Amino acid sequence: MLTADAGYVRRVAEPEPRLVFEEFAVVRLGRPRPFRQPVCMPAGVPGWRRWLRQVMPRRSARSCCWYHGGDWHAVSALALAVLRCARAQGVDGDGMKDFATDRAVAAGVTEWQAEALATWFSVGDAIQPGSQGGYVNGQHRAQAMLETGVRRMVVLRYVYEA
Secondary structure, eight states: OOOTTTTOOOOOOOOOOEEEEEEEEGGGSOOOOOOSOTTTOSSOOOHHHHHHHHHSOOOOOOSSSSTTSSOHHHHHHHHHHHHHHHHHHTOOGGGHHHHHHHHHHHHTOOHHHHHHHHHHHOTTTSOEEOGGGOEEEOHHHHHHHHHHTOOEEEEEEEEOOO
16 A cells, blocks of 8 residues: 655755855955945945055045944954964854954954954854845945955855765
């Protein structure tokens, strides 16, 4: 007699992704598509301005919001140093935010810089370039970095291993 589960083949469970923070060229980020806060992000950053800011970066902050109010160049330098140190010590993706926060405190950075650094290494807040030039997270921070000419940053990727 045949039963309902005769011939059933159990589906193989897909592996969980590994969280990987990696260095990324800011100029390779997709163009932000503003969907809120039109004062800060009126129309994204045009390609010509993106390249101009790479040649002539700005360190001045704007006062329109938290994202535009600090020095992303300093945060970028610290984030890249934290990433190198974390790799050398074998820190996994889930432990990066605490690791980065400890490094920021040890470096004596400003409160804004420590908070900004924590957003780069937080699994829930990290900048994640999406497929086809979009974003999973981080458009506003990307806009601020593109406007000031930050060159390198840290992004989060989910890596699926076979």
